[in-house]
Amino acid sequence: MLEVRDLRAGYGGTEVLRGVSLDVKAGEVVAVLGSNGVGKTTLNKVLSGLVPATAGSIRFNGAALEHAAAPQIVSAGLIHVPEGRKIFPNLSVRENLELGAYCRPRRGRAEKIEQVYATFPKLKQRARQYAGTLSGGEQQMLAIGRGLMGEPKLLILDEPSLGLSPLMVEEMFALIARLAASGLAIMLVEQNVVQSLELAGRAYIMENGLITLSGLATELKSNAELKRAYLGL
Incomplete structure (x- = not known):
């Protein structure tokens, strides 16, 4: 590959x-x-x-x-989840995930977000929370979830x-x-x-x-x- x-x-x-x-x-x-x-x-x-x-x-x-x-x-x-997470702290968890799919069609985006939530249930609990207020582990989950939104x-x-x-x-x-x-x-x-x-x-x-x-x-x-x-x- x-x-x-x-x-x-x-x-x-x-x-x-x-x-x-x-x-x-x-x-x-x-x-x-x-x-x-x-x-x-x-x-x-x-x-x-x-x-x-x-x-x-x-x-x-x-x-x-x-x-x-x-x-x-x-x-x-080919999707890169960078060192240090590089999330957008002043956007919500869901908004961060949506940005991960910027190069993909809007159709099916909500379904992909639900798939990420299934992988990382903590993110669903904090969907409306500002990403910068998450713990380090939760921010890393969000960074990986955002990468998954790009359909790697x-x-x-x-x-x-x-x-x-x-x-x-x-x-x-x-x-x-x-x-x-x-x-x-x-x-x-x-x-x-x-x-x-x-x-x-x-x-x-x-x-x-x-x-x-x-x-x-x-x-x-x-x-x-x-x-x-x-x-x-």
């Missing part, structure tokens, strides 16, 4: 991505793991059309997207567990697992190595703008180098 080859990008004269290659197949969960500052968010922004690629290729369902604008990428079904074929989740309590982190990963079980392809970009490897089928490890390790999640969990670098074992 997603094929990234030798992707390079950066800001000004600083190169952040130094030749990243990865794949996400239909219906699978792929984790992209690494500590803060290794280029994960830059990768997501390039895939979403927010930062231009300086070299390399991005193909999504066979179409080249490395020079596509963000609205075109969203319309293709592939959902990129950027640090969905960041800043959440341990209990809320457990709940968030359970919710992501349910989305994956429905057949939605997910690229999970996280610092939380242990729980991400429990959920994903395959994983890529990023360091200094490069993929340094990749493979089946079950194999990476027992990788000695990974344990030393990220788990302190």
Whole structure:
């Protein structure tokens, strides 16, 4: 579904991505793991059309997207839920969800909102509440729900567990697992190595703008180098 080859990008004269290659197949969960500052968010922004690629290729369902604008990428079904949630705090929960469907036909929008409410019942309880008054976990649910309103074929989740309590982190990963079980392809970009490897089928490890390790999640969990670098074992 997603094929990234030798992707390079950066800001000004600083190169952040130094030749990243990865794949996400239909219906699978792929984790992209690494500590803060290794280029994960830059990768997501390039895939979403927010930062231009300086070299390399991005193909999504066979179409080249490395020079596509963000609205075109969203319309293709590649939806990015950004780090930090980026909800609209002065709009209601429902209004935030409606904005997630801006590139889709109005017909059926109410039905899609009800589907999001079925996935995240807490959002239905707070439908008229200003989004900025929600808890951190509820805001993350809203950000993911807004992404689902765009009818994703592939959902990129950027640090969905960041800043959440341990209990809320457990709940968030359970919710992501349910989305994956429905057949939605997910690229999970996280610092939380242990729980991400429990959920994903395959994983890529990023360091200094490069993929340094990749493979089946079950194999990476027992990788000695990974344990030393990220788990302190």
